[in-house]
Amino acid sequence: MPKNVESGDDTSVLQSKRNATRYQILVQIAERQPAVSQQEIADAIGVTAQAVSDYLRDLVEQGYVTKHGRGRYEVTKEGVDWLISQTDELREFVRHVSQNVIGQVDIETAIATTDISEGEPVSLTMRDGVLRAMSGATGNATAVAVTDACVGQDVGVTSFDGVVEYDMGMVTIVSVPQVQNGGSSAVDPDRLVELTNTHDLVAAAGTEALAASDAVDLDPDIRFGTVSAVQEAATKGLDVLLLATTDVLPSHAENLREQNVSYEVVDVAES
Template identity: 30%
Template sequence: MNVLLSRKDAMRLLIISELVLRKETNQRDIARKFNLTPQAISEHFKELVDEGYIRVIHKGFYEVTEKGTEWLTKNLFDLHIFSEELIKKLYSKSIVAIASGDIKEDDRISYWYQDGFIYAKKNKTGNGIALTSASDGEDVLIKPLEGFEPPKKGEIIVVKVPDIGEGGSRKINYGEFSKLIKDNPKKIVVAIGVEALVACRKIRVEPIFFGSKEVCIEASHHGAGVIAVCTESLLDNLLVSLVDEGLNFKIVSFNLNA
């Protein structure tokens, strides 16, 4: 990181970078850009030529040598590593939310949990600052200014489906099952067991199937409601996991024989 500690090296990096980016640039252009006097920029160029970092093409115009390219590459890489670590550190204290309405960078905003996600909207007395601009529904990066209420655990409704030996998906009252889904449009639907998967598909719902138990648990911890459609022989395993995680649930059955 010597390039940040030495004014000479910092200016050297800027000059070489300009020559790489703009091959037709000259001393006068660079002096004007960095607000340097002709005498000062001339001294910098003289040192760069003497040390082999640049060479003269014709009067006032220069190109970067291989030595200069290697020096620039090394120092830019060091700067990249430094800035990347710094950005990660800063962003680790930030939150990504979904914009509710249009938001501009530096707007004061309020952010909150809803249905398992964090939302943000403009609010002059809010609890955060927008670090990026976003249109309604877009992702927005926010800087928290104060704490906010963590999400309550999402409601879990467990729907029992008979095992195939007891009739499987054929033994479901689909009128009641369909009504439950329609009455809870924001709840995530997961299916545990093939019989449960088929039951969902019969009412034209494609549930989360692979990793469904883990999704159920994680979604509830984030405040999202879940309808867990579960084959009866797999029910005990699911309930043990929910109890271990401290999650509340209720069990319903739409068995035609119930």
């Protein structure tokens, strides 16, 4: 290591390769002290043993390391302080990259319908409300895989091109009276079963609505958070049958209108 190189302590490990190496050596010494093998440090950080020896000599001269004999070194308080300052800067840099850089890269998750390798172009489709990815850029909507995946596994995709073509779902809302107005007993069970057979998902909002589904041995797919869940299912192409008591029905209808989701309210009262 040239002797005419300034110490550059005010230059971060992100800006100076020399300080990055000094940082790694100090970390290795702190982990191994007091018995420190220069060869072990060299192997750990990927430099020669001679380079480690030169850096150690410089670190001793700078007061960051104390030498207690052959193969015995210890990081001084000044060395620890320098490590802390550099670590804080590295932590801030990682936070910036995580939040402001990586966070701005759109990565979606799809289900692989074929084996997919990282970096491979894929074609995207929507089926059963789930984004699907197939090896090869042959479809109208394409992307690039950022992870490996076997058939049926989740795969990360980015660098989108084109539009995934699918039809928005429709929401059919069954109005279920509140208990003081007849509750679930006012619902025609045959008509309810008929509607169930023509929809992809069933949601129940309200106790009377749940009782109406129980009366026909129907186990709703959605029982909680129905306002957002029904809307999301429809926007992903699924037709949803929503059993809603009259007191909560307006909030569901308003949300669907705001999200431009098509819906209709049907009357399945017992005749």
